[in-house]
Amino acid sequence: MNHRQHRPTIKEVAIRAGVSPMTVSRTLSGGVNVKLDVQQRVLEAVAELGYHRNENARSIRPGHSSGLIGVAITNIANPYYSTFALGVEEEAALSGRRILLGNTGEDAAREAELVGDFLGRRVDGLIVVPADDAFAHLANSQSQGVPVVLASRRIHGLDADSVVLDDEDGAYRGTIALLDGGHTRIGYLGNRESIFTGRRRHAGFVKALHERGIEPDPELVALGQQTVEQASDATRALLANPTPPTAIFCANNRNAIGALKEINVQLHTGRPASEFPELMSFDDFELAELSPVPLSVIDHDPRALGRTAARLLLDRLEAVGEVPSREIELPVTLRKRVR
Amino acid sequence: MNHRQHRPTIKEVAIRAGVSPMTVSRTLSGGVNVKLDVQQRVLEAVAELGYHRNENARSIRPGHSSGLIGVAITNIANPYYSTFALGVEEEAALSGRRILLGNTGEDAAREAELVGDFLGRRVDGLIVVPADDAFAHLANSQSQGVPVVLASRRIHGLDADSVVLDDEDGAYRGTIALLDGGHTRIGYLGNRESIFTGRRRHAGFVKALHERGIEPDPELVALGQQTVEQASDATRALLANPTPPTAIFCANNRNAIGALKEINVQLHTGRPASEFPELMSFDDFELAELSPVPLSVIDHDPRALGRTAARLLLDRLEAVGEVPSREIELPVTLRKRVR
């Protein structure tokens, strides 16, 4: 490895090109008021040294921003969030910005820590899928002029731009579809009630049942599964119920996949698929169509969610003066019987 | 929103605490040689103002690093790479570092652009899944003392730390398993030969066939599918062959999933599953066990790949002096008949 072990500075480029640092700076900023042949020499020196402007040095000057967007999500490995991150990255790249990515693992303390770090790195703004309703760290960010966009989940009491899904309506429609299919004993696998989407999707589920005069059986409701494995365990418990559900509403892809895996395992014992519950999944996911039991999905576009979140942030960064915060709710589509 | 619209500086904290900026700085760096009660006052001022040290300003001082790691991967939305990114993030976080994430979309020009940007932001190092064999931008990075770790793919001619999978051996063993299962007409869905893993996995495939005296039929080999949809299209073509393959080797999860989806579609026409080819997938993936046809996977751990890549980088950053570059090859596990 050719170790010059040194990052060239503007001064070195200047010396090599036989000009002052200002001329280098001007050349790199578009070249206004620099003779063409001088620009040429400067650019040659830049290329020879492999020089890159020190963005950190630039960003400490007044008026200049870092061009960074801090993104705090709960779990990058979940395809829903990674696709979301892709959307953010794409949209951010359009304005030449980069994303600083942090994983919170649904841990509020970790989230606050990450946000503090992001602020220290002078991000232009934050895109956060909040782990819970605590928001002192986010309000602090806003108070310093660093806008916050909430994605997927809102926080009660925090005035910020946000983009979420139409959770309640989706869950409601999905549940109604199950009820219309003749199911009356419907299980529920979902997130904790303390999580925005958990609350909303469960509310939509309950609303549909109530509308048909059905009281949800607490024995068929399992909340708080964060992993596929936990979801499989919860499904096993549901199936072991003396009067098992004939359908299960899965409030996210982790829970739907866990349910599917457990059902698939139990199918190998020889019981026919028709004896297993039909599934409704909030979130589409890859290979859903291979389900051995009837499966419908409440579909939406996590990439668009990411792009929208980034758009909200960029719009605010470009806006002049005070702008009221925008709350966007993206629609979801019920796709019946993808299998 | 409470808009102070201003990021407090060390000076303001100092004024509020009635001390000099240096005392604030010292307090925040551990508090050596600062009286306890003074530290107390400083920390109160910090909390009141929501102050965060400007890391960008810190990083321009000699000796100080940015604490950033630039990560350039080809597609965050691919679960393989998002899990990889999770591993990198986790390991980087252990040393208090953050990741700057960029998506290359398999585009070498975009990769070079990203790397240039990362260098401008003074990353401590780079972790790259290279889009192709061009490496001027990476050598440039190294020459400036910014180490590069290649992940998943190596580049011929670039001396850098790297962690890859045992591609050829995995593909070889997978293919042998198919041959042992009695297959002689085996299709291949994979990446372009210009991509490191594409070359190696294909080589392993061919090696196994040759060992059994079989010449691969060019009509059964489809290279270059990057998306699930393209893989489905390629599968359709394979299945339409007058003498279709009885097994298909899928060199990555995109291709395996595409094959699975196409087979699933064709199953709905009524032809029995037994008439469709058995599958071998390099990469495990979620719900593989739901495959309607026999499916084996060549499994590995993308998260460990990410952690290892980060570890290689961090080790080099912590090392003193010249250290020879390390090339790690992670093992893969053949799992027969996950379904």
Added chain:
DNA sequence: CTGTTAGCGCTTTCAA
């Protein structure tokens, strides 16, 4: 068209 000066926020060095 080009260069000099000054200062962004921070911390190392030196002085008190």
Added chain:
DNA sequence: TTGAAAGCGCTAACAG
């Protein structure tokens, strides 16, 4: 134990 000065890399503002 504290502070003042100087300078990291860069560029607006001013001078020439």
